[in-house]
Amino acid sequence: MKVAKRREAMLRAVLSGMNxxxxxxxxxxxxxxxxxRDLRALADERRIVRTYGGAASVGMHEPEESLDTRRESFREQKDAIGRAAAAHVHDGDTIFLDGGTTTAALARCLSGREGVHVITNNLLAVGVLAQSDVRVTLIGGDVRPSSMSTLGPLxxxxxxxLTVDKAFLGADGVVAGRGLCEATAEQAFLKECIIRQAASVFVLVTSNKLERASQQHWTPLERDWTLVTDAAGDxxxxxxxxxxxxxxxxxxxAVRQAGDRVG
Incomplete structure (x- = not known):
């Protein structure tokens, strides 16, 4: 098959969802x-976008939602995820809370807990935890207003x-076998740094983000990790x-239903 025809066929495959x-x-x-090599050529022609481990349609990457929109969307689901994740935080743990509104929901569940040390770049979480007895360490860096988190070289x-017992990460999307997608390379790389320093990794996402490749920057998940989501088990x-x-x-x-049966 000639190169031009082969690349056209590959383009059609990528546009159909073979990424x-x-x-x-x-x-x-x-x-x-x-x-x-063919994917790189198609990306150079701006016909596709290269992603970690593959490619995606140029048009499939969505504009990032505003902070106000994220705060108001899926609030009940995020609270449920926060409660489920909090059950994995034990006295004596040092944990990392990533930026985002879902990890901020976990912070609300930890407010008032004793014997837990929270390291975070999430300014929303700091606002909640600083008023309680939880020990908080804020990671410095450049403030990203759209997520109220810090990132960058610092x-x-x-x-x-630093090292932590458990890291709790958010994401714009999570794809099985690929990892987490984010709007910027800095966000994606910071998550990679967090993963390297954590004994255990938890990813907290609402069900609408499962198998969602809405952004082009990726953090690979090449180790054991735990997915905490509001999606039903089946x-x-x-x-x-x-x-x-x-x-x-x-x-x-499932955690909520078990609690209801106990109650």
Whole structure:
């Protein structure tokens, strides 16, 4: 097949949702090097966007929601996720809370807890925890107003000097076998720094973010981790996560139902 025709066929495959390099290799019977070269050429022509481990349609990346919108959306679901995640925080733990409104919901559940040390770049969480007895360490750096979090080189250096028992991360989207997507490269890389410094990793997302590749910057998840979401345990969106050995799925809905039965 001529190069031009092959790349047109690859473009159609990417636009149809075939986004992983491995899937494209299998589909076209080509080497990884050839697939990556063709994807890079299509990206240079601005016909697709390269992502971690694959590619995506240029038009599929969504504008980032405003902070006010995120604060008001899925509030009950985020509170349920926060409660489910809080059950994994024990006295004596040093934890990291990532930026975002879902991790801020976890912060509200931790307010008043004793014997927990919270390290965070989330200014929303600081506002909640600083009024309680929880020990809080704020990671410095550049303030990102759209998420009210800190990031950048100073935050990265600070993280390199710290370790935590558990890291609780948010994301714009999470894709099984690929990782977390974010609006900026700085956000994605900071999450990678956090993951390296944590003994255990938890990802807190509402069900609408499952298998959602809405942004083009990626943080790979190449270790054991726990997904905490409001999706019901038998939800189709959870199927790909439940099939992966490295992922433990915690359904906030299942946790709530168990609590109701006990009550």
């Amino acid at each position: 992983d390099v491995s899937a494209l290799c299998e589909h076209f019977g080509m080497s990884e090097a050839t697939v990556r 935050a990265q250096v600070a993280l390199s000097r 939800a189709p969106a959870l199927a790909r996560f439940a099939q992966r050995d490295e992922v433990t799925v915690v359904s906030a809905d």
